[in-house]
Amino acid sequence: MELRHLRYFLAVAEELHFTRAAARLHIGQPPLSQQIQALEAELGVTLFHRTKRSVQLTEAGQHLLGRAREILGASAGVADELQRIARGESGELRIGFTSSGVLIGEMRQVLKAYREDFRGVTLRLREMYTHAQFAALQRGELDIGFVRFNEVLAPAGLRLLELRRDRLCLIVPEDHRLASLPEVSIAECRDESFIGYPAGSGASLVDYVNQLCAAAGFVPRVTQEAREALTQIGLVAAGMGVAVLSAPMAMLRLGGVSFVPLTDEGADLVMALATRSGEDSPRVQGFVQALIRVTDVPVQGGG
Numbered sequence: 001m002e003l004r005h006l007r008y009f010l011a012v013a014e015e016l017h018f019t020r021a022a023a024r025l026h027i028g029q030p031p032l033s034q035q036i037q038a039l040e041a042e043l044g045v046t047l048f049h050r051t052k053r054s055v056q057l058t059e060a061g062q063h064l065l066g067r068a069r070e071i072l073g074a075s076a077g078v079a080d081e082l083q084r085i086a087r088g089e090s091g092e093l094r095i096g097f098t099s100s101g102v103l104i105g106e107m108r109q110v111l112k113a114y115r116e117d118f119r120g121v122t123l124r125l126r127e128m129y130t131h132a133q134f135a136a137l138q139r140g141e142l143d144i145g146f147v148r149f150n151e152v153l154a155p156a157g158l159r160l161l162e163l164r165r166d167r168l169c170l171i172v173p174e175d176h177r178l179a180s181l182p183e184v185s186i187a188e189c190r191d192e193s194f195i196g197y198p199a200g201s202g203a204s205l206v207d208y209v210n211q212l213c214a215a216a217g218f219v220p221r222v223t224q225e226a227r228e229a230l231t232q233i234g235l236v237a238a239g240m241g242v243a244v245l246s247a248p249m250a251m252l253r254l255g256g257v258s259f260v261p262l263t264d265e266g267a268d269l270v271m272a273l274a275t276r277s278g279e280d281s282p283r284v285q286g287f288v289q290a291l292i293r294v295t296d297v298p299v300q301g302g303g
Contacts, residue, residue: 003075005039006068008032009047013065016055093283094124094143096133098203099229101146103248104271106163110291117290121283129202134158137276143284145274148204148246150266159279160272161288163297166246168208168267169259171236179258186244186264187216193223193241195232205269209244212264233257 011021012032022029040047047061057065101107115123128136133145134155147160154160170189172179178188190213197203199222213220224240226232230252232243237256246269250259261267273291275284291297 001039001042003072005035005042006072008035009039009061009064010068010072012036012048012055013057013061013068016057018055091120091283092122092124093287094126094141095146095287096126096128096136096142096144097146098130098133098148098271099127100148100166100246100248101127101271103251104164104166106271106291106295106297107146109294110287113294114287114290118283118286129197130204131202133274137274140276143275143279143281144287147272147274148269149272149274150204150208150268150270154274157277159275159277161275161291161297163271163273163291163295165268165270166248168212168244168262168269169247169250170262171233171243171245171249171257171259173236173239174256174258176242176258178260181260183261183263185216186212186262186267187218189220189242190216190218192221194220195224195226195235195241195243196220196222197232198225198227201227205244205246208266208269212244212262212267215264215266230254 008021008025011024012018015021015024018029018032022032025032036047043060043064045060046058047064049056049058097107111123114121126142128142128145130145130147130149133142133147136142137145138155138157146163149160170178170184170186178184194209196209197206199206209220224235226235229245229249232245233249233252233254235241236243237254244262245259247259247261273288275288279285
């Protein structure tokens, strides 16, 4: 049973007149009669009582009338839903972000703007380390990532749009010998106990802190590990060591610590928007366009 057969049946059932139904459907009356007969033959029932003066629905026809309206209404709803998905106005957008992502204006601004413009899209946000986001994007489990990544080339199959660069800071107890300095070199910390992310966590900051220390001629002595930046700051305040985090983390500042900017070359951390290369999802494209519209990010910033 085809949808067009149901549309023909519905027109006749509502008009109870083949000539008027044919005019409504913009077809001839003989073809309409043939289509109704074909539908009755397919269903094995009589749908209309026909006389020279009238057309009436049979009991089976009355039942089909209600079902036809339901089916045709549902099919129209499916078409509208699919069109909204194709336009990026419906569906789901899966977004990953690092812990510092929600602390920067770019992410907050685009989330607010996108939600206002695309109210039919459900946003699924997941806090994840950078390398975990890359893997999830490559597996198709994420659509967009807010990542920290300083390398020249993006991971295979991904595209990066640089949003901003944030200075790395040394976090020390407020009574530490370096706490009152306006800035400091990582070399000043060669004898310090470090608090950092676990080595296998997937946090990109682990690699960059190791690179900075290597350039200064030492390997950081990590005595405490914590998966959350706030926990690291709390451990610094407790006198358990020093930590290196990006400047936006100062918004999580606890009493008893100082954030001292690092002077070393390369002591900054890029925040980038990661998507799959050649991504054609209208939801992703709409999100990127919203980001460009509400921030100062240049269109050519992708890599």
